Amino acid sequence: xxxxxxHLLQERLVDFEKxxxxxxxxxxxQRLTVYRELLSSRDHPAVETLFQRVRRHISTISIDTVYRxxxxxEEAGMINRVDTTEGVVRYEADHGVSxxxxxxxxxxxxxxxxxxxxxxxxxxxxxxxxxxxVGRSVVFTGICRHCREQxxxx
Amino acid sequence: xxxxxxHLLQERLVDFEKxxxxxxxxxxxQRLTVYRELLSSRDHPAVETLFQRVRRHISTISIDTVYRxxxxxEEAGMINRVDTTEGVVRYEADHGVSxxxxxxxxxxxxxxxxxxxxxxxxxxxxxxxxxxxVGRSVVFTGICRHCREQxxxx
DNA sequence: TGCTTAATCAGAATATTTCCTAAATAGTAT
DNA sequence: ATACTATTTAGGAAATATTCTGATTAAGCA
Numbered sequence: 001x002x003x004x005x006x007h008l009l010q011e012r013l014v015d016f017e018k019x020x021x022x023x024x025x026x027x028x029x030q031r032l033t034v035y036r037e038l039l040s041s042r043d044h045p046a047v048e049t050l051f052q053r054v055r056r057h058i059s060t061i062s063i064d065t066v067y068r069x070x071x072x073x074e075e076a077g078m079i080n081r082v083d084t085t086e087g088v089v090r091y092e093a094d095h096g097v098s099x100x101x102x103x104x105x106x107x108x109x110x111x112x113x114x115x116x117x118x119x120x121x122x123x124x125x126x127x128x129x130x131x132x133x134v135g136r137s138v139v140f141t142g143i144c145r146h147c148r149e150q151x152x153x154x
Numbered sequence: 155x156x157x158x159x160x161h162l163l164q165e166r167l168v169d170f171e172k173x174x175x176x177x178x179x180x181x182x183x184q185r186l187t188v189y190r191e192l193l194s195s196r197d198h199p200a201v202e203t204l205f206q207r208v209r210r211h212i213s214t215i216s217i218d219t220v221y222r223x224x225x226x227x228e229e230a231g232m233i234n235r236v237d238t239t240e241g242v243v244r245y246e247a248d249h250g251v252s253x254x255x256x257x258x259x260x261x262x263x264x265x266x267x268x269x270x271x272x273x274x275x276x277x278x279x280x281x282x283x284x285x286x287x288v289g290r291s292v293v294f295t296g297i298c299r300h301c302r303e304q305x306x307x308x
Numbered sequence: 309t310g311c312t313t314a315a316t317c318a319g320a321a322t323a324t325t326t327c328c329t330a331a332a333t334a335g336t337a338t
Numbered sequence: 339a340t341a342c343t344a345t346t347t348a349g350g351a352a353a354t355a356t357t358c359t360g361a362t363t364a365a366g367c368a
Contacts, residue, residue: 026313
């Protein structure tokens with residue numbers, strides 16, 4: 001973990017407290033831990049996965065709390081669901097930087113990347129006609145370098 | 155259903171038979187019906203939904219067959235899974251036209267649109283470095299016209 | 309400090325998805 | 339027409355995912 005990351009993380013946590021207060025959400029140990037764990041998870045974890053990780057810090061936390069917390073934070077716009085074809089809900093913290101996803105068909109790992117020239121591209125007319133769009137994301141699918149070289153571990 | 159649609163549908167079904175033969179897949183009534191139903195479904199149905207529809211034609215079909223068929227056809231590249239944040243697997247038939255998705259946060263309906271200037275855009279360097287990409291898709295999320303006007307029916 | 313109420317907990321209940329087994333059926337090639 | 343084998347079926351098991359209940363805890367405020 002770099003200095004910079006530590007700094008950004010700290011910044012996010014301060015922001016988290018602020019936004020909780022704004023939304024009338026109490027700052028519980030559980031909430032903070034779930035959020036912090038998601039913040040430092042770079043792999044867009046499913047609920048169960050995140051539950052396991054949070055458990056390492058709060059051994060008595062119930063999975064119900066993780067579900068509830070994620071739903072609450074999502075509603076408040078502090079975290080996002082990730083698009084997948086797996087039939088599993090996955091989350092990521094809002095890191096404040098627009099990014100998109102690279103999805104490996106073998107290992108199902110998801111990697112972030114930024115693409116400014118896409119972000120600034122005007123949407124096609126069909127989008128405006130459809131309704132009010134609030135977000136856009138790109139997903140590239142394929143086989144990641146790791147899987148191609150090692151045959152994958154799926 | 156327009157003349158044109160009928161024609162395209164027919165074309166797709168012929169292609170389906172050909173590809174089944176190529177892959178050594180027998181042309182069963184069930185397979186054909188599942189595929190045809192998906193072809194004419196414009197709403198990217200989940201397995202259960204598609205099962206209900208196919209049932210109208212083959213009342214004795216088992217859901218297991220639908221699961222198996224979809225998995226088989228997906229493997230053969232004749233149908234695709236759709237990206238969602240719902241935690242549900244959804245499918246669409248390969249209509250032979252590159253398209254992308256508009257997803258309504260209220261009613262969860264998914265609409266297709268084409269975006270050629272995106273399709274022809276070169277990927278950012280990060281993608282090439284990541285591995286071998288075989289597909290790309292864009293998802294716009296927001297509130298569709300229908301939901302905005304009527305308050306949605308979630 | 310004490311009150312109020314949101315939030316958490318244990319763990320059971322429910323729901324959903326997917327897979328499995330053994331027997332019956334039906335394509336396809338000969 | 340026959341044989342071979344993939345495929346389907348019923349129905350239940352297994353695996354996952356999600357929600358609920360009632361009792362307890364603790365955050366935030368007066």
